[in-house]
């Protein structure tokens with residue numbers, strides 16, 4: 667027992683040292699993880715991929731934004747969503763998709779102004795016709811409106827010399843979005 671009493675202060679000191687070392691190590695690891703996370707969150711931490719002068723950087727960003735093909739990939743997706751939203755009588759979601767198709771094409775024209783002529787009729791007549799059907803929640807009119815809109819897509823493809831991009835009514839759903847139970 668006496669031995670234990672003699673060594674007690676030393677053992678206590680050892681315990682404190684071990685506890686301190688463990689705490690220090692954990693802190694260092696945590697800081698390492700946090701600085702990795704900061705780097706990932708802030709692109710400023712590392713030199714970015716945009717090189718050269720400001721003008722050169724803008725040109726890189728411009729080409730990364732791409733042309734009308736990007737617009738059309740989005741429009742193709744949204745047309746499918748619009749179609750099934752109409753089939754589901756999910757009017758709000760369908761109207762949302764019409765607005766996004768409109769925005770995507772307008773932004774696409776900013777990047778590729780030579781498409782503006784062909785887009786005008788689509789934006790001013792074809793899309794508003796679909797919008798009107800959706801606003802009226804016109805279930806009977808929707809099927810016809812979908813066919814008309816599909817034909818409008820095809821008309822522009824013909825005018826823009828890509829007639830082999832023949833748009834059909836979609837067969838398969840692309841997302842899990844459905845009409846919410848009401």
Ligand code: HEC
Nearest residue numbers: 734735738739741742745781784785788819822826828833
């Ligand atoms: C302003 C004319 C115009 C309208 C309106 C239009 N398209 Fe297009 N679409 C194009 C052009 C041009 C291309 C070829 C893209 C390119 O060469 O940059 C294209 C290509 C596509 C592609 C292929 C995209 C790819 O690169 O994989 C899809 C899908 C598409 N369109 C769907 C549609 C659908 C669906 C509609 C109707 C809701 C529609 N388009 C309306 C002009 C139009």
